[in-house]
Amino acid sequence: MKVSEIIEKCQLKKVVFATNHEVNNGYCGDLMSDVMANAQPDSIWITIQAHKNSLAVALIKDIKAIIFTNNVSIHQEVIAKAKEERINLFQTGKDSFTVSGEIYSMLEAETEKD
Amino acid sequence: MPKKIIDILSIDDVITFFDKKYIDENIYNYMTKEVITVPRNFSIVSAIQKFEKYNVGRLPVTEFLHSKKIVGIITLSNILNKLLTVTQSIAGKIENEEVKNTEISADFIKNTPKKFFKFEGRGVYFNCTGKVASITKKYFKGLGIDRGIVQRIAIICYEAETNICIHSLGGTMTIEVDDENNVIICAIDKGLGIPDIDLALTPAYTTTSEKVRALGF
Numbered sequence: 001m002k003v004s005e006i007i008e009k010c011q012l013k014k015v016v017f018a019t020n021h022e023v024n025n026g027y028c029g030d031l032m033s034d035v036m037a038n039a040q041p042d043s044i045w046i047t048i049q050a051h052k053n054s055l056a057v058a059l060i061k062d063i064k065a066i067i068f069t070n071n072v073s074i075h076q077e078v079i080a081k082a083k084e085e086r087i088n089l090f091q092t093g094k095d096s097f098t099v100s101g102e103i104y105s106m107l108e109a110e111t112e113k114d
Numbered sequence: 115m116p117k118k119i120i121d122i123l124s125i126d127d128v129i130t131f132f133d134k135k136y137i138d139e140n141i142y143n144y145m146t147k148e149v150i151t152v153p154r155n156f157s158i159v160s161a162i163q164k165f166e167k168y169n170v171g172r173l174p175v176t177e178f179l180h181s182k183k184i185v186g187i188i189t190l191s192n193i194l195n196k197l198l199t200v201t202q203s204i205a206g207k208i209e210n211e212e213v214k215n216t217e218i219s220a221d222f223i224k225n226t227p228k229k230f231f232k233f234e235g236r237g238v239y240f241n242c243t244g245k246v247a248s249i250t251k252k253y254f255k256g257l258g259i260d261r262g263i264v265q266r267i268a269i270i271c272y273e274a275e276t277n278i279c280i281h282s283l284g285g286t287m288t289i290e291v292d293d294e295n296n297v298i299i300c301a302i303d304k305g306l307g308i309p310d311i312d313l314a315l316t317p318a319y320t321t322t323s324e325k326v327r328a329l330g331f
Binding site: 030031032033036037041047049051053054055056057059060061 | 247248276
């Protein structure tokens with residue numbers, strides 16, 4: 001599923017939109033070492049941790065898109081760094097549980113089609 | 115208005131007058147008659163070539179080739195000064211870059227022969243955790259080795275690096291590939307010590323500050 005489809009269906013606000021890549025997996029978590037250990041590469045990551053350290057984790061895990069939930073504020077520095085590293089950043093007022101559920105159903109529906 | 119060039123009288127010529135005691139003679143006799151000039155549309159390189167070839171200290175600049183009309187004069191020191199200014203501004207930019215990368219220089223890795231590479235991160239700061247891991251990852255990814263192995267290397271680096279950043283007073287990291295293709299990751303930090311070992315062994319005990327934990331560490 002293209003990331004643009006997720007943005008549209010979940011009504012996410014585009015903070016940085018660098019690439020319209022394919023998403024086959026997702027991970028939800030706010031603990032860096034947990035995400036580091038368990039997120040699949042090329043996942044979309046749902047978190048409230050909107051700081052530079054999250055970008056480092058994304059880079060290492062080949063995560064190309066992060067959704068910041070609960071409308072957490074994103075520092076300019078994070079936005080600039082994400083642009084530089086071509087990591088997509090999205091923002092939403094929904095909580096992590098809701099967005100994860102939405103994306104999970106979308107990905108499941110996609111798999112059933114195949 | 116551009117003036118026409120006839121001859122040139124250089125400091126060298128003047129010194130020669132004094133040297134040979136020609137002081138009262140007419141300067142016309144001792145001026146350089148065949149003046150070497152450079153047209154203004156010629157490159158700096160051709161001017162430098164002329165300086166070398168004719169061993170002159172300055173070149174009158176003419177309007178165009180074969181013209182005798184002077185529009186200016188150029189000396190070697192003009193060129194050198196300009197070059198120095200340019201070099202200085204480049205050096206300034208490089209210096210700024212270097213300041214940004216005081217902890218680790220990515221170029222260092224780039225310029226090191228592929229199999230043996232080693233870098234150190236000194237005094238890694240909290241706001242840039244993951245830097246050593248990302249650089250290391252990029253390097254190993256560039257070698258085209260298995261993605262899973264690259265991931266493992268990156269994660270180990272990240273964990274070690276984070277520990278240095280959060281729990282120590284600073285440290286260094288070295289990543290190298292030995293003769294037998296083993297990846298050796300070495301992290302050394304200056305620890306705070308453990309005041310109470312029994313307490314430290316209690317499950318879930320942590321000394322991490324609330325501020326740092328809030329960031330997900």
